Structures are given as C-alpha cells and as structure tokens.
Amino acid sequence: MKTTIHCEAENISVQxxxxxxxxxxQETEKAFQTLMAEKGKKISLxxxxxxxxxxxxxxxxxSLLKSCKPNGNTLTIExxxxxxxxxFTMTGFSSLFDIK
Amino acid sequence: xxxxxxxxxxDILGANGIILIVVAAVLLVVIYLVQYKYAYEEINExxxxxxxxxxxxxxxxxxxxxxxxxxxxxxxTDDVAGLLNQPDAxxxxxxxxxxxxAIITGSSISFIEDYYPERGKWFExxxxxxxxxxxxxxxxxxxxxxxxxxxxxxxxxSTGKGCWTNPYLDSDGAKMMLTTxxxxxxxxxxxxxxxxxxxxxxxxxxxxxxxxxxxxxSYHILLSKTGQLMSVPDRNFLLxxxxxxxxxxxxxxxxxxxxxxxxxKSGQTVIRDKKGNKFLAFFMPVDKHTGWSIxxxxxxxEIFGDFHKMRVTILWLSLAGLVILVLIIARAIRNIxxxxxxxxERERIRSELQIAAAIQMGMLxxxxxxxxxxxxxxxxxxxxxxxEVGGDLYxxxxxxxxxxxxxxxxxxxxxxxxxxMAVARSLFxxxxxxxxxxxxxxxxxxxxxxxxxxxxxxxxxxxxxxDLKTGRLDYCNAGHDAPLVLDAQGLAQLDVIxxxxxxxxxDFEFVPQKTQLGERAVMLLYTDGLTEAMDIHKEVFGExxxxxxxxxxxxxxxxxxxxxxxxxxxxHIKSFVGKAEQSDDITMLAFKFQRSVQTIEKSMTLTNQxxxxxxxxxxxxxxxxxxxxxxxxxAELKLAIEEVVANVIHHAYDKHEKGEIGVNLKFRxxxxxxxxxxxxxxxxxxxxxxxxxxxxxxxxxIGGLGLCLVRQLTDTMTYRRExxxxxxxxxxxxx
Numbered sequence: 001m002k003t004t005i006h007c008e009a010e011n012i013s014v015q016x017x018x019x020x021x022x023x024x025x026q027e028t029e030k031a032f033q034t035l036m037a038e039k040g041k042k043i044s045l046x047x048x049x050x051x052x053x054x055x056x057x058x059x060x061x062x063s064l065l066k067s068c069k070p071n072g073n074t075l076t077i078e079x080x081x082x083x084x085x086x087x088f089t090m091t092g093f094s095s096l097f098d099i100k
Numbered sequence: 101x102x103x104x105x106x107x108x109x110x111d112i113l114g115a116n117g118i119i120l121i122v123v124a125a126v127l128l129v130v131i132y133l134v135q136y137k138y139a140y141e142e143i144n145e146x147x148x149x150x151x152x153x154x155x156x157x158x159x160x161x162x163x164x165x166x167x168x169x170x171x172x173x174x175x176x177t178d179d180v181a182g183l184l185n186q187p188d189a190x191x192x193x194x195x196x197x198x199x200x201x202a203i204i205t206g207s208s209i210s211f212i213e214d215y216y217p218e219r220g221k222w223f224e225x226x227x228x229x230x231x232x233x234x235x236x237x238x239x240x241x242x243x244x245x246x247x248x249x250x251x252x253x254x255x256x257x258s259t260g261k262g263c264w265t266n267p268y269l270d271s272d273g274a275k276m277m278l279t280t281x282x283x284x285x286x287x288x289x290x291x292x293x294x295x296x297x298x299x300x301x302x303x304x305x306x307x308x309x310x311x312x313x314x315x316x317x318s319y320h321i322l323l324s325k326t327g328q329l330m331s332v333p334d335r336n337f338l339l340x341x342x343x344x345x346x347x348x349x350x351x352x353x354x355x356x357x358x359x360x361x362x363x364x365k366s367g368q369t370v371i372r373d374k375k376g377n378k379f380l381a382f383f384m385p386v387d388k389h390t391g392w393s394i395x396x397x398x399x400x401x402e403i404f405g406d407f408h409k410m411r412v413t414i415l416w417l418s419l420a421g422l423v424i425l426v427l428i429i430a431r432a433i434r435n436i437x438x439x440x441x442x443x444x445e446r447e448r449i450r451s452e453l454q455i456a457a458a459i460q461m462g463m464l465x466x467x468x469x470x471x472x473x474x475x476x477x478x479x480x481x482x483x484x485x486x487x488e489v490g491g492d493l494y495x496x497x498x499x500x501x502x503x504x505x506x507x508x509x510x511x512x513x514x515x516x517x518x519x520x521m522a523v524a525r526s527l528f529x530x531x532x533x534x535x536x537x538x539x540x541x542x543x544x545x546x547x548x549x550x551x552x553x554x555x556x557x558x559x560x561x562x563x564x565x566x567d568l569k570t571g572r573l574d575y576c577n578a579g580h581d582a583p584l585v586l587d588a589q590g591l592a593q594l595d596v597i598x599x600x601x602x603x604x605x606x607d608f609e610f611v612p613q614k615t616q617l618g619e620r621a622v623m624l625l626y627t628d629g630l631t632e633a634m635d636i637h638k639e640v641f642g643e644x645x646x647x648x649x650x651x652x653x654x655x656x657x658x659x660x661x662x663x664x665x666x667x668x669x670x671x672h673i674k675s676f677v678g679k680a681e682q683s684d685d686i687t688m689l690a691f692k693f694q695r696s697v698q699t700i701e702k703s704m705t706l707t708n709q710x711x712x713x714x715x716x717x718x719x720x721x722x723x724x725x726x727x728x729x730x731x732x733x734x735a736e737l738k739l740a741i742e743e744v745v746a747n748v749i750h751h752a753y754d755k756h757e758k759g760e761i762g763v764n765l766k767f768r769x770x771x772x773x774x775x776x777x778x779x780x781x782x783x784x785x786x787x788x789x790x791x792x793x794x795x796x797x798x799x800x801x802i803g804g805l806g807l808c809l810v811r812q813l814t815d816t817m818t819y820r821r822e823x824x825x826x827x828x829x830x831x832x833x834x835x
Contacts, residue, residue, distance in 0.1 A: 055806035090793075
C-alpha cells in the first residue's frame with residue numbers, strides 16, 4: 001500500500017495505490033493524520049490505484065471526513081472501482097461522501 | 101391356601117353375579133310366600149264351604165227325622181184331649197204312635213197328678229216295641245216311677261210348649277241312647293192335663309253322620325243344647341261333655357269349640373291334639389228347636405297334606421333353579437373373564453406389534469436426500485405394510501462415492517415375514533460393507549439365508565451399486581420386479597436377468613449385470629404390492645396403470661423429483677384401491693442420478709497478528725483462482741473473510757495473547773463455504789448489532805462496519821462453540 005500526497009496551493013491530492021486491508025490501514029493512518037491537521041484545504045482522494053478496501057480503511061475515510069468540517073476542509077473521492085463502490089453502498093458511505 | 105369364602109364366591113360370581121342371585125332368591129321367596137298365602141286361603145275357604153254345605157246337609161237330614169216325630173206327636177194331642185173320658189183308649193193312641201214310625205221306640209201319655217183319681221196318683225200309659233217288633237202297652241206310673249219331676253214331663257208342663265229332652269240312655273239294659281219329644285195336652289179349659297211324648301232312638305245319628313268324610317280322620321261331633329255329646333268317635337264320651345274330653349285329653353282348645361257350639365252360632369276354630377297336630381273344626385247349629393249343634397273336625401295335616409307336598413316340591417324346584425342360576429352365572433362370568441383375558445392378550449400383542457412396526461421402520465433409512473462426504477443424492481422411499489409389520493424391505497447407503505441400494509419382498513406377510521426381512525436387511529448391510537460386487541452380495545445373502553431357513557421362506561431382491569461419479573450401475577436381480585428408469589429417452593424397464601429369489605437354491609450362480617445411467621436419470625424400484633394392489637372388486641392395479649400413472653406424472657415435468665414421483669404413484673394407488681383393505685405391503689424406492697462434482701477444499705492457518713492479513717488475502721485469492729468464480733465474487737469473499745478474521749484478532753484474543761486462526765475453504769458446485777476456527781475466548785459475532793449505515797457524518801459510529809459487510813457479502817453466517825474453539829461458518833452461493 002502506497003500513499004502519495006501532492007500539495008498545490010489550497011488543493012491537496014492524495015493518491016492511494018494497492019490494497020487497503022487491516023494491516024495496510026495501520027500504516028496509512030499516519031498519512032491520514034497529517035491530512036486531518038490541514039486547514040481550509042480542498043482534499044481529493046484519487047482511488048484509481050486502490051484495488052481493495054476493508055472496514056479498517058473505511059474507518060480512516062470516515063475519521064478524515066469527520067475532521068474536515070471543523071478544519072474548514074472539503075473532501076472528494078475520485079475514481080472508485082466497482083468493487084469498492086459496492087462496499088461504499090453496502091455501508092451507506094455513498095451518501096456521506098462526495099464521490100466523483 | 102386359606103381364603104375367605106366370601107372372597108371366593110366373589111371371585112367366582114363377581115359383584116354383579118352375587119346381586120343377580122340375591123335378587124333372584126328374594127324374588128323366589130316372595131313368589132313362594134305369596135303363592136303360599138293365596139293357596140292356603142283358597143284351600144281354607146274351599147274347606148269352609150264344603151264343611152258348611154256338609155253340615156247343612158246333615159242338619160237337614162236330622163231335622164227331617166225329628167220333624168216326623170214332632171209331627172206324629174203333635175197330631176195325636178187332639179186325640180188324647182178328645183178321649184179323656186176313656187182312660188183305656190190312651191193305650192191305643194200310644195201304640196198307634198209307636199206303630200207309625202220305626203224310629204219311635206216308645207210313646208207315653210202321662211197325666212198330671214191325680215187326674216184319674218180311680219187310677220191312682222200316677223197314670224202313665226206307655227207303648228213300646230219289643231225285640232220282636234210287637235208293640236206292647238202298659239201303665240208305668242208308680243211311686244217308684246215318679247215322672248212328675250222328670251224333664252220329659254216337667255219341661256212341657258212348665259213351658260206349655262213341645263220340647264225335646266236331653267238325650268239319655270235307655271235304662272233297660274240295651275244302653276240305647278234315646279231322646280224324647282214331649283208335647284203338652286190341653287183340656288177344653290186350656291189347662292195342661294197330660295203330656296204326650298215319643299221316645300226315639302238316636303242310633304241312626306251315627307248312621308246319618310257316618311257318611312263319607314272328606315278326609316280319612318275327619319269326624320263329627322253332635323252336641324245337645326246342654327252340651328252333651330250325642331255323637332262322638334270315642335263312644336265312651338257319649339252323653340258326656342266336651343269339657344270331659346278336655347279333661348281326659350288335656351286339650352284346652354276343646355273348650356273354645358265347646359263355647360262356640362253352645363253359643364248357637366256357626367263358626368270355625370282350631371284345636372290341637374297333645375302332639376300339637378292341628379285340626380280345623382267347623383260348627384253350626386242344627387235347628388233352634390233341638391238346640392243341637394253339629395261340628396266337623398278335619399286334620400290340618402290331611403287338608404294341607406297335598407298342599408304341603410306341593411309346597412315342598414316348589415321349594416325344592418326353586419332351590420334347584422337357584423342353584424342352576426348360580427351355575428349359569430358362574431359359567432357366564434368365567435366366560436366373560438376368559439374373554440377379558442383374551443382381549444387383554446390381544447391388546448398386548450397389538451401394542452407389541454406396534455412397537456415391532458416402529459422398530460422395523462426404524463431400520464429403514466429416512467429422508468429424501470443423503471449426503472456422505474462429498475456426495476449427495478436425491479433418494480425417496482416409502483414402505484406401507486398391509487399389517488402392522490411387513491415383509492418388504494429397502495435400504496441404501498453411500499460409501500466410497502457409490503450408492504449401494506436394495507429393495508426386496510419376503511414371501512408371506514406379518515410377523516414371520518418381518519423377522520425374515522430383518523435378517524435379510526442385516527445381511528445386506530454386513531455383506532455390502534465388504535464388497536461393491538452385487539453378484540457377491542446377493543450370493544452371500546442367498547447362502548446365509550438358506551442356512552437358517554427353517555420355514556422355506558424366500559425373498560425377491562434387487563440390489564444395485566451406482567457409481568455417483570460416472571453413473572455406472574452394477575446390479576443383480578434375485579427374482580424381483582424389474583426397476584423402471586426415466587431419463588432423456590423416456591420411461592423404460594431396466595433389462596434384468598430374473599435369476600432366482602434368495603433362500604431357494606444354495607450356491608446358485610446369480611448373474612450380475614451392468615448399465616450406464618444418464619445424467620438426471622430417475623430410477624424407480626417397487627415391490628409387487630404396488631402392481632398387485634386390489635380394489636374392492638379384486639381387480640389389480642397392474643403394470644399398465646402404473647406406467648400410465650408415471651407417464652402423466654412426468655409429462656410436462658421431465659425433471660421430476662423422486663419424492664414427488666413416489667407421492668404421485670401413491671395417490672394413484674389410493675384412488676384406485678378406494679375403500680378396499682390393503683392386501684400386500686407396498687414399497688417404493690426412487691433416486692435421481694446426478695454426476696457428483698468433487699468438492700475442493702483448501703485451508704491455511706495464520707497467527708492472530710494483523711500483519712498476517714495480507715497473507716490471508718493472498719491465500720483466498722489463490723484458492724479461488726481456477727474455481728470458475730468471478731473477480732467480484734472473489735473480492736467479496738476475500739473481504740468477508742478478512743472482516744471475520746480481523747474481528748477474531750480484535751475480540752477473541754487479548755492484546756498480547758498469541759493464538760492461531762484456521763481458515764478452511766470448500767468449493768462446491770453450488771456454493772463456497774468457509775470455516776474460521778480459533779482458540780480464543782467465546783465470541784459470537786452473529787450477536788453483534790447491525791452497524792449504523794444511515795446517520796449523518798457527525799453521528800456515524802466507527803464500529804460494526806466489518807460485520808455489516810460480512811452479512812451483506814455472504815448468504816449464511818453461523819457460529820458455534822465446539823470445546824475450546826469458536827467456529828464461524830460462512831457460505832456464499834455461486835452465481
């Protein structure tokens with residue numbers, strides 16, 4: 001699992017690559033914590049390279065989303081594959097996130 | 101053995117029997133008493149009437165005789181009065197009276213004192229018949245024969261009327277009993293101047309009274325108005341009184357008779373002799389003139405002799421009837437008890453047969469599909485015995501991907517057949533455990549059955565071994581009906597060599613056969629109870645009806661399930677047979693061949709470390725590869741397994757506790773099943789609440805997501821605790 005963060009003015013683009021399983025979620029959590037510390041930014045998660053996500057990964061997404069409002073950040077999720085989109089639907093995440 | 105006699109009677113007759121007998125006895129006694137009373141009264145009344153008429157007849161006879169004498173005397177008083185001036189003419193009058201009637205022994209005309217002074221103070225002319233019958237006359241009056249005080253003279257003089265004297269004995273040695281009728285003779289001035297009398301002998305009384313008596317010991321008593329006995333059986337008491345007899349006999353009852361007779365009325369009394377024998381005495385007055393009373397005395401023993409005999413006879417007959425009744429009731433009760441015993445025995449046998457039926461049914465495999473290791477086949481069977489237990493059998497089991505089955509029919513029905521059936525079924529199981537060669541199994545069964553076949557029974561049997569992988573069917577028939585096969589080509593009878601039934605011929609060479617069953621072919625085996633089921637007109641169901649029934653069941657539904665096939669035929673038979681009694685055991689066995697696909701099983705073990713998760717996911721991906729599963733299916737299965745394992749890592753084990761988690765995958769044609777096993781503390785994830793998937797971002801809880809996913813990604817999730825292990829099973833259907 002590889003997480004790459006690009007900062008460009010108020011836009012932050014995060015590229016997720018690989019499987020976000022229970023084990024990977026532990027490493028990814030650190031990268032997400034830096035994002036949660038940002039203020040007044042537009043964060044977009046590019047999931048074109050994300051193959052798989054488990055509930056641990058979903059929890060990270062939810063924690064990040066919860067931190068956005070108080071920090072004046074926005075969060076968009078882009079390029080979800082079909083499998084992950086289905087998981088989002090099952091868990092009711094589709095209605096919480098701004099998915100493009 | 102000491103036994104209360106009442107208890108014994110109760111044993112023999114029972115409470116109802118005793119009541120019946122007591123009622124019968126009471127009835128008999130009542131009937132007897134009533135009969136006795138009426139019969140007694142009847143006899144008594146009859147006797148009284150007879151006595152009365154007899155006494156009346158005797159009285160009348162006596163009165164007639166007495167009247168003759170009275171008339172004779174009365175008619176001559178005028179003669180005397182007219183001839184008073186010729187005292188010697190009196191002799192002629194007296195002699196004439198005597199001559200008138202033989203009963204008159206003498207007659208006298210006695211004048212009052214000094215009526216003819218020239219003749220003296222006493223003048224009594226007397227005429228008497230001597231022993232030769234000549235009538236003599238004489239004058240009797242004298243100092244020695246002073247008649248003035250005598251009753252025959254004094255009584256009519258004092259009363260002025262004619263009267264009878266008390267009887268008396270003749271003083272002339274003859275000792276004849278006499279009585280005298282005296283009539284006063286009046287002169288022109290109306291003064292009594294003489295008494296005209298006639299003596300009569302009373303010897304005839306005995307003759308009159310001694311007519312035929314009703315009973316041998318019956319007798320009469322004639323009593324004068326003063327109570328003198330004028331006729332009595334014991335002549336010693338003549339002219340004595342009844343009290344004299346009482347003194348002599350010491351019998352007080354005579355006094356009541358005496359009083360009754362002297363009262364001048366009719367009546368009845370009972371007298372007893374010294375021995376206590378009873379006598380019935382009826383009495384009535386003869387006439388007022390004489391004041392006599394007549395009585396007839398009958399022995400009660402004689403009166404009621406016949407009646408007593410009859411009474412005794414009736415009593416004995418009643419007793420005999422009662423004894424017969426007791427015997428009949430005792431016998432009836434014994435029969436009833438026997439019947440009760442027999443029906444209790446029958447009930448016991450029935451309940452034992454029911455138990456036997458349950459045991460027999462318990463021997464047969466149940467259910468419409470069987471599964472062993474990786475094989476599964478649809479099988480359905482039914483056995484309906486005609487009686488409680490039957491001689492039909494079927495059995496099947498799966499071993500080494502083969503279905504081994506048989507159907508059979510023992511000759512005969514009921515218990516003997518059922519025992520033989522049990523033996524045959526045990527032999528089938530025992531022999532089929534060692535070989536899959538139908539010929540060998542059938543031969544082995546044949547030889548063993550013959551060895552222990554005392555009753556020359558036999559079994560028809562069809563035995564088959566079906567390879568569930570290939571559809572190859574090895575079979576051997578032993579005189580049984582050919583099974584039917586329903587496949588893509590339609591309905592057909594399996595080609596069978598009949599061979600011989602089992603138990604007939606030792607060491608018989610049973611020829612085995614083989615065939616190939618097509619995919620989804622249904623095989624139906626049955627016993628002849630099916631084709632030979634009879635309706636009320638004894639017409640059999642027959643093969644044609646069975647085939648026609650099968651065809652209607654299969655038309656439009658080529659993929660019929662064995663269970664539906666059997667139930668359908670069962671309905672056909674039931675409607676054909678109607679109300680007729682089931683004549684034979686009916687057994688059917690059907691199965692559907694479906695080539696079995698081998699289950700592929702893969703498993704791994706990981707530690708309770710999150711770091712092992714990628715390894716788990718890799719295992720699942722690799723295991724699923726080549727199982728014809730879609731990419732999405734694999735992703736979902738992988739996610740579901742990871743979520744369960746993650747749950748186990750977080751919840752079943754404490755933080756630093758080390759443990760292992762086993763994951764086992766089974767790939768079946770229709771589904772993939774997963775079993776996750778761990779040795780952590782008991783933890784049932786199925787009890788965890790549904791995750792929150794609807795509330796807003798702020799309210800959304802972080803936990804529970806994993807199980808929410810598992811539930812949605814799989815078709816079943818079950819948990820069980822086995823020993824120290826948690827076992828969670830998931831299944832996910834293909835397609």
